[in-house]
Amino acid sequence: MNGEYSLDTTEGMAASGDPPTNNAVDDYDAEEALERQREEENKIKIKLKSFEGGVYECGLTAAKMSVMVANMLDALQETDLTKIATREPIPLQNDAVTNKALEKIVEWVDHHWDDPPIDPDFDDEKERRNEELSHWDKQFIDIADQGELFDIIAAANFMDIKGLVEVGAKHICNKIKGKSCTEVREMLKIHNDFTPEEEAAIHKENEWIYAKD
């Protein structure tokens, strides 16, 4: 029905005899149609299974934000997408994908499913990287239990959800900002594997950066 409607509009424009506008309308319609299709597909719920066995439901478009899940679904070559919903849950076999982590990941993709896709080759890459996290993302990623936070980022990396890895990375880097070496090491529980001499040598090379404070 939607298809018929957009076809009518295009014909109406064509009758007015303006080919360039006609093309523009075609592009616009194609975009609209794709958006509507994504919206429809997201109403189809698929099941994801954590490493611990917990099963979580997620919209199809949202789930496809995970390149790994998208590839698995593509490989099924299922033309009738509604059948995907009746399939067995997709197991995510990495120990970072705990129940808690997967629950949060599903929450994130459900909120972000209609984001424009990230294109790393695109010009605004630098701009995007420097962009501050949205209020929603900040609240989402502000997790008291650091083990859980690291699970979510590792799980998002395993599932290849670039946007969520970026949110996690920015959050960690925001926390590092302005802290001393010792504070960061304590916070992120990083084991110092330098000898005192090696560490002193690095400090000496970099002392000018501390002098800027």
Place this chain on the structure above:
Amino acid sequence: MAEEDHNYYQQMAKKPKMSSIDVKSTAEECYPRDSLDRYGDDLCEEILSYLSLEDCFRVECLSKQWQRLVFKRQHVFDVDIVLMEKKVHHRGRHVGQTIAKDVNWRALETVVKKCPNITSIDMIVNSKDTERLFERLMNAYNDSLTAIHIRFMNCDNYM
């Protein structure tokens, strides 16, 4: 059908399509859950790529993994970080923003040594050292540079 699905997914999961999966060796498994040491190099590099160049120098000394990764994805060199405020009192008047800055040459050499992947340079022309600075930077990054952003400052102490 269900059985088939399961087997299929199992097989798919064993064939990772991306390179950035952390393969955990037995040695890595002993790291605590809440320690960033648990991450492999790929993910750690990705996270550290969001640090500012200045922060990179602050945290290089954290561990050998960090030292190895922290500068890898630093592509922009804002020359301001190796400039020092000149300790001049211009007739007792605070000259603020327009004061000329000296290049800390030792710091510049440290940046050049540690950051091999610079593709873009941001610099302010406000010092008598500008020419020499420019020459050194072109020498270091001639093959990889794709952009230089230069701001000209109207500077009281320009000589």
